[in-house]
Each structure stands twice: as C-alpha cells, then as structure tokens.
Amino acid sequence: MIEVKNVSQSYNRHGQRKTLEDINFSVREHTITALVGANGAGKSTLLGVMANLLPALSGSVLLDGTDVRRVKTNAMAKKVAFLKQTQLLSIRVTVNDLVEFGRFPHCAGRLTQLDRDKVSQALEYMNLTELRERYLDELSGGQRQRAFIAMILAQDTPYIFLDEPLNNLDVKYSVEMMKIVQRLVSELNKTVVMVLHDINFAAAYAGYIVAMKDGRIIREGVPEEMITRETLRAVFDFDFRIEKYGGKNVCLYFDNE
Amino acid sequence: MRILIIALFVVLVALSLMIGSLGGVTPKALLAGDETALRVLLYSRIPRTAAIILSAAGLSVAGLIMQAISRNKFMSPATSGTTDAAAFGLLMSFIFLSKQSGIVQTLFAFVFALVATLLFTSVINRLKLREVVYIPLLGMMYGGLISALTTAVAYRFDAMQMMASIGLGSFARLGNFAIVYIVVAPLILSVMYASKFSIIGLGEDFAKNLGVRYRRVVFLGLAVISLISAATFVAVGPLPFIGLIIPNMATSFYGDNLKKSIIDLMLFGADFVLVCDILSRLIIYPFEMSVSLTVSIIGGVIFMIYLLRGMYGNRKQKTV
Ligand SMILES: Nc1ncnc2c1ncn2[C@@H]1O[C@H](COP(=O)(O)OP(=O)(O)OP(=O)(O)O)[C@@H](O)[C@H]1O
Numbered sequence: 384m385i386e387v388k389n390v391s392q393s394y395n396r397h398g399q400r401k402t403l404e405d406i407n408f409s410v411r412e413h414t415i416t417a418l419v420g421a422n423g424a425g426k427s428t429l430l431g432v433m434a435n436l437l438p439a440l441s442g443s444v445l446l447d448g449t450d451v452r453r454v455k456t457n458a459m460a461k462k463v464a465f466l467k468q469t470q471l472l473s474i475r476v477t478v479n480d481l482v483e484f485g486r487f488p489h490c491a492g493r494l495t496q497l498d499r500d501k502v503s504q505a506l507e508y509m510n511l512t513e514l515r516e517r518y519l520d521e522l523s524g525g526q527r528q529r530a531f532i533a534m535i536l537a538q539d540t541p542y543i544f545l546d547e548p549l550n551n552l553d554v555k556y557s558v559e560m561m562k563i564v565q566r567l568v569s570e571l572n573k574t575v576v577m578v579l580h581d582i583n584f585a586a587a588y589a590g591y592i593v594a595m596k597d598g599r600i601i602r603e604g605v606p607e608e609m610i611t612r613e614t615l616r617a618v619f620d621f622d623f624r625i626e627k628y629g630g631k632n633v634c635l636y637f638d639n640e
Numbered sequence: 641m642r643i644l645i646i647a648l649f650v651v652l653v654a655l656s657l658m659i660g661s662l663g664g665v666t667p668k669a670l671l672a673g674d675e676t677a678l679r680v681l682l683y684s685r686i687p688r689t690a691a692i693i694l695s696a697a698g699l700s701v702a703g704l705i706m707q708a709i710s711r712n713k714f715m716s717p718a719t720s721g722t723t724d725a726a727a728f729g730l731l732m733s734f735i736f737l738s739k740q741s742g743i744v745q746t747l748f749a750f751v752f753a754l755v756a757t758l759l760f761t762s763v764i765n766r767l768k769l770r771e772v773v774y775i776p777l778l779g780m781m782y783g784g785l786i787s788a789l790t791t792a793v794a795y796r797f798d799a800m801q802m803m804a805s806i807g808l809g810s811f812a813r814l815g816n817f818a819i820v821y822i823v824v825a826p827l828i829l830s831v832m833y834a835s836k837f838s839i840i841g842l843g844e845d846f847a848k849n850l851g852v853r854y855r856r857v858v859f860l861g862l863a864v865i866s867l868i869s870a871a872t873f874v875a876v877g878p879l880p881f882i883g884l885i886i887p888n889m890a891t892s893f894y895g896d897n898l899k900k901s902i903i904d905l906m907l908f909g910a911d912f913v914l915v916c917d918i919l920s921r922l923i924i925y926p927f928e929m930s931v932s933l934t935v936s937i938i939g940g941v942i943f944m945i946y947l948l949r950g951m952y953g954n955r956k957q958k959t960v
C-alpha cells in the first residue's frame with residue numbers, strides 16, 4: 384500500500400514557491416494509475432517524492448504503513464522500481480549489463496540462476512534478446528528506452544513507477560508497452576503508476592487517472608469520469624473534442640471545426 | 641583477450657624475476673640449488689616484482705574507480721590532487737615524527753590524500769561544470785598547488801633531500817616495498833564493490849532506485865583510491881599515467897561494467913608496468929633508469945594517440 388499524506392514540496396530553499404501543495408492520495412493496488420497534467424504540473428516531482436528520491440517539505444509517503452524516509456534503501460529497491468523521465472547515459476554498458484543491474488537489489492551483483500532467468504525474461508518481454516550484447520549508445524532512442532524498461536522489469540518489484548515511459552517509442556511499441564504494463568498488472572499483480580502525456584493512452588489502458596495542475600491534484604477518477612470535456616479543460620486549459628468510439632471516450636485534439 | 645593478458649603476465653613475471661644487475665638468477669641455477677641465486681630471488685627479485693604488480697594493478701583500479709565516480713575519462717589520482725596530497729602527507733609525517741616506519745608514513749599520506757580528494761570532488765560537484773576536460777585541468781592546478789606547498793614546506797624544514805629522493809618513482813628502492821602489500825586490501829574491496837561502482841556511474845537517483853547508497857559508495861571509492869595512491873607513493877613513488885591510460889584502454893575493450901573488466905584491468909596494468917620496468921632495467925644495463933621516466937614516455941605517447949584518435953573519431957561522427 385502506498386499512501387501520500389499532505390505532501391508539499393518545493394525546490395526553493397525556504398519553500399516560497401511550492402511545486403507540490405498538499406497532495407493526498409492512495410495508490411490503487413493492482414491497477415494502472417495514469418498521472419496526467421500539463422508540463423510543469425509536478426508529476427515527476429510527485430513520483431520522485433513517492434520513490435523517496437526527493438525529500439518532501441512536509442507530509443509523508445507511507446509504504447505499507449511505514450514512512451518511506453525510514454525504509455532502508457535496499458528494502459525500498461525491492462518494493463519500488465522507478466524509471467525516471469530522462470536517463471543519464473554516462474557509462475558505456477551493454478543492454479544485458481543494464482538489465483542485470485536491475486537484479487542488484489536482490490543479488491548484490493552476484494547473479495544466481497534465478498536472476499539470470501529474470502534477466503532473460505525481461506529481455507524477452509521487451510523484445511531485446513537479439514540486442515542484448517549491444518552497447519546502449521549504439522541503440523536507437525526507442526530501443527534504449529526499452530532497455531531501461533527491461534531493467535525495471537528485471538527489478539521485479541510490486542510497485543512500478545514509470546515517468547513518461549512512452550518517450551521515444553513508436554506507435555507500435557507504445558501500444559505494445561501499454562499491453563505489457565497491463566499484463567504486469569493482470570498476470571503478475573503489479574501496481575503501476577505512470578506519467579502519460581497522451582490522454583487517449585491513459586483513457587484506454589489505465590484503471591485510474593489522477594490529474595495534476597500547478598502542484599495540486601485537481602481531479603481523480605476512473606477514465607469514464609475523467610474523459611469529459613469539462614474535466615479536461617480544467618486540467619489542460621485546452622478544449623478537446625470527445626467522441627465515442629467502440630464504447631469508450633476518445634479525445635481529439637486537432638482544431639478541425 | 642583474457643588468455644592473452646594472462647599469458648603475457650606469466651612471461652613478463654618470469655622475465656622480471658630473471659633480469660637484474662646481478663646475473664646468474666636463471667632457472668638452471670635455481671634448480672641446481674645455487675644459494676646466492678636463491679637469495680637474490682627471494683630478497684630482491686620477488687619483492688620487486690610483487691611491488692610492480694601490486695602498484696600497477698592498484699593504480700589502474702584507482703583510476704578506473706575515479707573515472708566511474710566522476711563520470712570522466714580524464715580523471716585519475718594524478719588529476720585530482722590525490723597523489724600530490726599523498727606526497728604532502730608523507731612530508732608531514734617526516735617533519736612531525738622524523739623517521740617513521742612505512743606504515744605510519746602511509747597512514748599520513750592516506751589521510752591527506754583522502755581529505756584533499758574529498759575536498760576536490762565536493763567543490764567540483766558544487767561547480768556543476770559542463771565541460772569534462774575542465775575538471776582534470778582544475779585537478780591538475782589543484783595538485784600543482786599542493787605540490788608547490790609541499791616544496792615550500794620542505795625547504796622551510798630542510799626536507800628537500802628526502803622529497804627529492806621520492807620525487808621519481810623507482811622499484812629499486814629498498815626497504816619500503818613491504819608497504820605495497822597494503823594495496824591488497826583495497827584491491828579486494830574494489831572487486832567486491834565493482835558492480836556498485838558501475839551503478840553509481842549512472843547517477844544518484846539511478847543508484848538509489850537500485851538500492852545502492854550513493855554517498856557511501858562514493859566515499860568508499862575515494863577511500864580506496866586514496867589508500868592505493870598513498871601506499872604506492874610511499875613504496876615506489878609516483879607512477880604517472882597508469883591511472884589514466886590503463887582504465888581508458890581497458891574500458892574501450894570491455895565497456896564500463898567494472899565487474900567484467902576489473903580483474904583483466906589489474907593484469908593488464910601489471911603487464912604494462914612490467915614491460916616498462918624491464919625496459920628501464922635493460923636500456924642502460926647494468927644501471928637502471930627510473931621507471932617513472934619509462935612509464936611517462938611510453939604512457940604519454942599512448943595517451944596522445946588515444947586523445948588524437950578520440951578527437952578524430954568525434955569529428956567523424958559530427959560530420960556524418
Ligand atoms: N530540479 C529542479 N529545481 C528547481 N525547480 C524544478 C526542478 N525540477 C522541477 N522543477 C520545477 O518544478 C515544477 C514541477 O516540475 P515537474 O518536473 O515535477 O513537472 P512535470 O509535471 O513532470 O512536467 P513535465 O510534463 O514537463 O515532465 C516545474 O515548475 C519545474 O520548473
């Protein structure tokens with residue numbers, strides 16, 4: 384269980400300008416939660432606080448009832464895997480090395496057969512088996528993104544936070560990625576929180592949508608409640624056209640009056 | 641690749657044991673039970689060869705860890721003030737405690753090296769420099785400052801002679817070799833922590849996500865680097881370039897996953913210095929030159945080639 388209680392955060396030293404203001408919400412178990420909102424709304428910051436990478440100014444994040452600040456780094460790494468929005472490509476390693484790093488919380492670098500199997504599975508899942516010996520800097524942006532996601536899969540945690548995982552993925556892989564995430568939830572009982580920019584992906588694949596604006600959660604609910612003209616205008620300051628398609632609401636964002 | 645490095649290692653160790661100003665240390669003599677030959681082997685050749693292997697392996701690893709921590713291929717103990725601070729620490733132990741055992745000297749050198757390196761890395765982190773070459777340049781200026789201070793203090797306390805005798809690295813120095821065995825401990829630590837050092841190379845948040853305590857591992861890495869630099873400095877003096885070129889050559893082969901490369905890197909570093917040492921003993925036989933000189937010349941040339949190739953490669957990439 385992850386609960387966010389009265390969390391505020393600020394990047395200023397004295398907290399004059401709040402990046403997050405009084406955030407309260409509980410992560411729905413075994414569901415994909417989509418975090419949506421305009422650029423700068425505070426989505427990444429919230430995930431960072433939830434993963435205990437950033438300290439909160441006030442309030443707390445509880446993981447199974449314990450404040451994350453009191454959870455040991457290694458114990459946390461077995462519970463929560465977090466893929467940041469941008470990856471530092473500072474070292475030259477192969478896809479396989481990277482995915483093996485994902486097993487680090489479990490084996491501290493000494494891989495057992497189980498760890499190797501998990502690595503192979505993750506590579507298989509992300510369709511990277513053929514590229515496993517390639518260096519990351521020799522891959523396309525999307526292939527690299529898949530390699531990082533494979534690492535997160537290998538980490539095999541009950542909670543997975545993904546900050547814009549569809550970055551750099553083409554349509555085929557975006558859809559495939561979302562289906563993989565769905566399978567993680569339905570087959571492996573994971574709980575996923577992901578930042579999505581394409582509202583239609585959120586509507587189609589998420590079980591729950593949390594909308595942020597200016598550091599606050601302004602709406603949350605299941606997709607049917609959230610994909611309305613009124614809600615979306617409040618969140619994005621933008622008029623979407625909502626159409627029914629196959630029983631689901633679809634947003635159109637091109638001005639073609 | 642590994643087999644090649646190991647084979648070379650075995651040959652070079654054998655050669656290193658055979659060569660010296662006193663002839664007669666041959667397998668034949670040893671097998672025949674020649675006592676002088678045996679004594680020379682035991683008390684002069686083996687310690688010397690061990691000192692070469694350990695200091696070379698140590699400095700290569702120190703450079704590798706330094707480069708992983710700083711995410712900068714131009715970093716090494718010699719470009720972060722570490723070596724110079726070790727020299728300063730050695731001088732301090734000489735001034736305050738006069739003639740001391742190697743252990744105490746190493747301890748002083750270690751503490752000064754660690755403090756200086758911590759200071760440098762924390763300042764660098766605060767500056768957030770974008771251009772990677774500025775950092776080692778700053779480090780060299782910083783090291784220059786420390787060694788100028790060392791010289792000034794040495795003048796003031798009439799310790800110039802002592803400093804001058806250390807000024808050039810040498811494996812011919814007697815008595816202090818035992819100190820180099822201290823290097824074994826940080827070497828074992830660095831093999832154990834190899835994966836962690838690679839992971840912190842991917843950034844603080846990345847490391848934390850994988851359950852690695854970033855600051856602790858960085859501190860441990862800097863301590864390993866400082867101890868290796870201090871012990872090798874006290875035992876054999878400065879060996880320039882090793883910490884720079886060996887890790888660069890190794891990572892261009894193996895990538896930056898330290899776990900894969902660290903053992904080979906040690907052997908490769910040892911191979912390199914063994915060759916340099918054998919050359920410095922043969923060139924003006926039966927005398928020998930300072931191994932620092934040989935290492936500098938050969939290492940400098942290799943580094944230049946490496947730099948030029950890198951620059952050429954970059955330019956090629958840009959135009960494509
Ligand atoms: N390291 C930082 N230092 C100072 N301010 C920051 C920092 N990171 C983010 N901010 C500010 O905090 C606010 C929220 O940023 P955050 O990255 O959480 O937004 P986001 O919702 O993830 O946006 P995006 O969709 O662009 O990724 C922004 O106004 C941003 O400028």
Ligand SMILES: [Mg+2]
Pocket residue numbers: 426427428468546578
């Ligand atoms: Mg973001």
